[in-house]
Amino acid sequence: MEKVGNHVCPRCGQVAMNVYYSDQTDNRVGAWCEYCNMKAYYHGEELVQINS
C-alpha cells in the first residue's frame, strides 16, 4: 500500500491524516489520522469514518 500524509482530517481538522492507496489500482482504500486516531475508508469519493 502507498501512504500519502498531510491531509486535513474531517474529524479534528488537523493536517495529520494519512491516506492509503492500493498498489494495484491507485484507488484510495483508507485513511487514518495520527492526531485523533480517526479511521476511515473510501466509498467512491466519500470518506466514511469507522470509529466516529
Ligand SMILES: [Zn+2]
Ligand atoms: Zn483527526
